[in-house]
Structures are given as structure tokens and as C-alpha cells.
Amino acid sequence: MPIFEYSCRKCKNKFEELVRGKEKPACPKCKSKHLEKLLSLPSMKTETTHGLAMKAARRRDRKQGDQNLRNQAEYEASHDEG
Numbered sequence: 410m411p412i413f414e415y416s417c418r419k420c421k422n423k424f425e426e427l428v429r430g431k432e433k434p435a436c437p438k439c440k441s442k443h444l445e446k447l448l449s450l451p452s453m454k455t456e457t458t459h460g461l462a463m464k465a466a467r468r469r470d471r472k473q474g475d476q477n478l479r480n481q482a483e484y485e486a487s488h489d490e491g
């Protein structure tokens with residue numbers, strides 16, 4: 410079973426965690442799941458980088474979506490008045 414080393418983005422705590430399947434470890438100190446995987450297996454690293462990029466893109470999309478909704482609401486509000 411692989412043991413991965415993580416660095417917590419929240420409290421900078423570094424710890425090793427036994428990871429089974431797609432279980433997501435949490436920082437033992439602050440329970441945050443915003444972790445950075447430190448193990449440098451090339452294939453793993455690529456996967457992690459890709460996963461993080463996807464996550465960031467998804468977060469950006471969601472933010473953009475919220476903004477669009479807000480703009481739409483503002484547009485409708487001003488449209489009703491005028």
C-alpha cells in the first residue's frame with residue numbers, strides 16, 4: 410500500500426498518510442483536506458497536477474457561473490425598471 414507524503418496548505422503541517430484507493434486524507438492537525446502531495450512519482454505527479462488543474466478550472470467555472478447569474482439578475486432588475 411502506498412504511503413504518500415502531504416503538506417497541508419492550511420497550516421503547513423507535513424505528514425505521511427497511507428492512502429487506499431481514492432480515499433482523501435485530511436490533515437491530522439487541522440483536519441483540512443487542502444493538501445499537497447509531496448511524493449515524486451512521475452506518473453503520480455502528472456495525475457496530481459492534472460487533477461489539481463481540473464479542480465482549479467472547475468472552481469473557476471463555478472465562480473464564473475455565479476458571476477453570470479449575478480449579471481443576469483442585475484440586467485433583469487434594471488430591465489424591469491426601465
Ligand SMILES: [Zn+2]
Nearest residue numbers: 417420436439
Ligand atoms: Zn493542516
